Amino acid sequence: MDANGEELAPAVRSILSAARDRTGGGERVSVDARSVPEAFAAAEADGRAPVIAEVKPTSPTTDGRRDDDPVDLARAMVDGGAAALSVLTESDHFGGSPASLERIRAAVDVPVLRKDFILTEAQLDVVESDAVLLIARFVDDLPALVAAARERGFQPLVEVHTRAELDRAVAADADLIGINNRDLARLEVDLDTFESLAPSVPDDVTLLAESGIASTADVQRMRSAGADALLIGSAIMDGDVTANVRRLTTA
Ligand SMILES: O=C(O)c1ccccc1NCC(=O)[C@H](O)[C@H](O)COP(=O)(O)O
Numbered sequence: 733m734d735a736n737g738e739e740l741a742p743a744v745r746s747i748l749s750a751a752r753d754r755t756g757g758g759e760r761v762s763v764d765a766r767s768v769p770e771a772f773a774a775a776e777a778d779g780r781a782p783v784i785a786e787v788k789p790t791s792p793t794t795d796g797r798r799d800d801d802p803v804d805l806a807r808a809m810v811d812g813g814a815a816a817l818s819v820l821t822e823s824d825h826f827g828g829s830p831a832s833l834e835r836i837r838a839a840v841d842v843p844v845l846r847k848d849f850i851l852t853e854a855q856l857d858v859v860e861s862d863a864v865l866l867i868a869r870f871v872d873d874l875p876a877l878v879a880a881a882r883e884r885g886f887q888p889l890v891e892v893h894t895r896a897e898l899d900r901a902v903a904a905d906a907d908l909i910g911i912n913n914r915d916l917a918r919l920e921v922d923l924d925t926f927e928s929l930a931p932s933v934p935d936d937v938t939l940l941a942e943s944g945i946a947s948t949a950d951v952q953r954m955r956s957a958g959a960d961a962l963l964i965g966s967a968i969m970d971g972d973v974t975a976n977v978r979r980l981t982t983a
Contacts, residue, residue, distance in 0.1 A: 738917040743792035743825065747849055748870065750824045757854030763885035765862040766843040768816055768908060769938050772961045775815035780981040781951055784845060784940070785814035785973070786965030787836065789827030793919055798969055802832040803839045805973055810840050812977030818845040818963060821859065830859035837861065845889060845963075853880040863887040863908070868897040869916060874904040891942065898929055907937055910963060914943035923953060930958040948983035955983075 740748070772782035787805050790797035798805070806817055819836050820828030828847070837844045843862035850856060850866060853876070864886045871877050874890070881888040890906035892898045893915060901909050911933075913925045921944030933939050941954035942963040954962055968976045 740917050741792075741919045743919065744916050747792075747822070747825050748851075750822075751849035751851050751855075751870075754855060756850075756852065756856065756858050758857050761857050761860055761884045761886075763860045763862065765885050765887055766841070768843045768845075768863050768887050768889075771815045771843050772938065775813070775981070778813075780813045780815065781955065781983055782815040782961035783813070783951075783977060783981050784816045784818045784961060784963045785809035785812070785968050785977050786818040786820070786847065786963065787828070787832070788818075788820050788847075788965040788969050791826050791966070794966060794969075797827055802828075803835050805969075806836040806840055808974045809968065809977050810842055812974040813981040814842065814977050815961065815981075816843040816845060816862075818847045818865075818965070819861075821846055821848045833859050833861055843887075846886075850877070853877060856881055856884055856886065861886065863889050865889050865891055865910075867891045867912075867916075868900050869893060874900055874906075878904045878906055889940070892929070893925060895929060895932060898932060902934060902937070908940070909933060909937050910940035910942040912942045913945075923950060926954055926959065927957045933958070945980070948979060951980055951983035 775782040787802050819833040820826040821830045845863040846861035847865050878888045889908045890901040891910045891912050893912045911926045911929050914921045926941045938960050940961045941959035945964045946967040
């Protein structure tokens with residue numbers, strides 16, 4: 733069971749168990765971050781849909797695994813027009829690593845989001861990134877973790893899936909919020925999630941649609957529903973990543 737009283741999918745229980753075992757807590761990170769909202773504005777000005785393209789070697793819902801050099805994948809995504817990148821640093825279930833993120837951030841100019849299951853302040857002190865994902869469902873003291881991320885220079889992206897989580901994110905002063913179309917209890921994806929929650933998001937929030945966005949029609953649908961930007965993983969990782977990003981950013 734999680735805080736919502738729901739039974740989590742076995743894969744997610746395993747992800748959380750591994751996350752609880754990770755201590756983090758190296759030297760305190762202090763980052764001079766590349767601005768995520770400015771990267772989105774630059775993409776818009778250039779006629780591209782603002783897309784955070786995700787370097788996601790595998791996942792519990794992906795068949796197989798991509799073993800390409802993550803730096804090659806990242807460069808190819810930027811060549812295709814990605815406004816920013818998301819890099820998995822979770823190794824056990826997603827095939828990522830902090831070292832991959834470090835190499836990628838050194839190789840590209842766009843902002844890089846650290847995608848992981850961060851539960852504690854100490855777990856922020858692992859690697860420099862421009863933004864960090866905080867999943868409202870799994871974080872007990874969200875205001876404290878948002879503040880701790882900002883103290884280090886990170887831009888916290890707070891991920892929500894329900895109205896209650898959205899209210900917690902807004903109360904925690906989040907100004908970058910992602911609505912995850914993937915239900916982490918059942919691992920089912922439904923784009924209606926974004927459409928039903930987006931009208932309740934305050935206007936001054938930079939709003940992302942996350943997960944399950946696979947086609948140009950999906951991009952247009954999320955943009956029409958109020959998405960300032962899209963976070964896309966699987967549909968980009970499946971095949972030619974440059975062509976995939978180009979197709980989805982020119983939707
Ligand atoms: O993607 C998964 O299989 C997954 C399983 C369990 C917990 C989280 C999971 N995904 C995390 C993500 O947030 C996505 O990687 C991201 O939103 C991109 O989604 P998609 O475009 O559907 O790959």
